[in-house]
Amino acid sequence: MTFPSTDDLYITDVPGKGKGIIALRYFQRGETVLAEVPLFTQSIVRGNASVLGALAQCTPEQQQEFFRLHSCHGDRYAQALGIFETNVLPCGSNDAHGHVAQQGGIFLAGARFNHSCVPNVNNHWDAARGQLVFRALRDIEAGEELCLGYGRLLAKRGERRAELSAKFGFDCACEACSLEGKALVASDARRECLAMMYSAHLRGSYGDPFEGVGEAVLALRFLREERLPVYESSFCYSGFHCCAAVSDFTSAMSWAHRAFEASRAAFGDDHACYWKDFVANPSSYSDASSLGKRTLAGPDSSLWNVLGF
Numbered sequence: 544m545t546f547p548s549t550d551d552l553y554i555t556d557v558p559g560k561g562k563g564i565i566a567l568r569y570f571q572r573g574e575t576v577l578a579e580v581p582l583f584t585q586s587i588v589r590g591n592a593s594v595l596g597a598l599a600q601c602t603p604e605q606q607q608e609f610f611r612l613h614s615c616h617g618d619r620y621a622q623a624l625g626i627f628e629t630n631v632l633p634c635g636s637n638d639a640h641g642h643v644a645q646q647g648g649i650f651l652a653g654a655r656f657n658h659s660c661v662p663n664v665n666n667h668w669d670a671a672r673g674q675l676v677f678r679a680l681r682d683i684e685a686g687e688e689l690c691l692g693y694g695r696l697l698a699k700r701g702e703r704r705a706e707l708s709a710k711f712g713f714d715c716a717c718e719a720c721s722l723e724g725k726a727l728v729a730s731d732a733r734r735e736c737l738a739m740m741y742s743a744h745l746r747g748s749y750g751d752p753f754e755g756v757g758e759a760v761l762a763l764r765f766l767r768e769e770r771l772p773v774y775e776s777s778f779c780y781s782g783f784h785c786c787a788a789v790s791d792f793t794s795a796m797s798w799a800h801r802a803f804e805a806s807r808a809a810f811g812d813d814h815a816c817y818w819k820d821f822v823a824n825p826s827s828y829s830d831a832s833s834l835g836k837r838t839l840a841g842p843d844s845s846l847w848n849v850l851g852f
């Protein structure tokens with residue numbers, strides 16, 4: 544072990560993965576498993592010299608810890624840069640809308656989280672506190688390995704594996720990547736479909752509001768089946784938008800409530816704040832009542848069972 548354990552986590556060797564982080568106790572969904580300040584940060588324009596420059600400001604013990612971190616880049620990069628690029632985590636939001644965090648940091652404990660295509664932990668930058676916060680995406684039992692999702696999760700197994708191998712130098716053997724036969728075909732189909740629905744959501748193209756809400760419900764089902772709650776609040780946004788647009792504020796309120804809970808669990812209270820006003824007053828949404836009045840349904844409506852969603 545290279546970094547002190549806490550009462551909550553333990554850094555140890557994990558077969559086939561180098562080091563990894565194991566939960567020492569039960570974590571409830573949304574609970575913070577670790578909050579860490581960066582050892583140092585670098586902008587997206589960086590090189591070996593700038594990494595060595597930042598390291599020069601660190602204590603000898605911190606430098607030692609840094610050089611103990613893994614590099615998956617071999618001779619492709621100079622040593623310090625190789626370590627930085629293998630372990631860097633975003634200090635800002637890297638989202639699918641194309642925003643790229645302008646700063647990335649080294650977190651001596653956080654760098655030990657391995658990857659899973661069914662991650663149980665999400666990292667989110669808390670700018671006000673200058674910390675990266677790692678939260679449980681679902682209930683986690685003591686003894687489970689804590690894993691982040693490094694790459695594109697909404698892709699077929701072959702594409703995910705190719706990306707992880709090229710960027711991080713390993714062949715993923717997580718539970719989603721270990722599926723075979725019909726189970727693999729179904730998982731690939733769900734993730735591919737989620738990717739398409741997610742890009743439509745990002746483009747803001749919802750089409751007919753009833754179909755838009757139906758797609759959001761289907762997406763929530765696929766996310767549940769793939770165990771990918773990190774995208775839940777985005778799809779709830781689609782459901783909320785469609786219901787608010789047709790002035791179905793009762794349904795809009797249930798979508799907003801679900802988005803609030805999902806957003807809080809993955810990204811924390813500050814991020815979930817966005818939803819608070821809409822839970823109380825969905826008609827304050829900018830696109831509210833922009834289409835003709837209709838009655839749709841919330842995420843938990845029995846209508847979806849009747850329609851076979």
Ligand SMILES: C[S@@+](CC[C@H](N)C(=O)[O-])C[C@H]1O[C@@H](n2cnc3c(N)ncnc32)[C@H](O)[C@@H]1O
Pocket residue numbers: 559560561562563612613614615629630654655656657658659711712713714715716717
């Ligand atoms: C940020 S580090 C994670 C901690 C690392 N295992 C260590 O020993 O410090 C990323 C590297 O961990 C390894 N890794 C991460 N997730 C893995 C997985 N699911 N299977 C195998 N190796 C993995 C790969 O070598 C990858 O380049």
